[in-house]
Amino acid sequence: MANVAFGHLFAYSGVANSTYYAGIDLGMSLGPIVGGLLYGNAPIQWFYPLFMLAMPAAWLLYAATANYVHGRTR
Incomplete structure (x- = not known):
């Protein structure tokens, strides 16, 4: 029941x-x-600059999809 x-x-x-x-x-x-x-x-000298872009890219992805993920009321 x-x-x-x-x-x-x-x-x-x-x-x-x-x-x-x-x-x-x-x-x-x-x-x-x-x-x-x-x-x-890629040359090894590019690793740090390339991986330094990972956090801002993840933040931008989150910012672009936050309303969709959390709903429009937030």
Whole structure:
């Protein structure tokens, strides 16, 4: 009976965890590939400046999608 009454509340309970862990898995699998491509194709002197751009790029991505992720009420 409780499943009928409250089942709709838990229909999407695993979506957040699934998305979170998919992001971690994607980062851990693509990170070494991208790093290897950079190491093979870019001079070592460019590594620090290239990786210095990662945080501002992540911030811009967050700023561009924050309203979509958190809703328009924020």
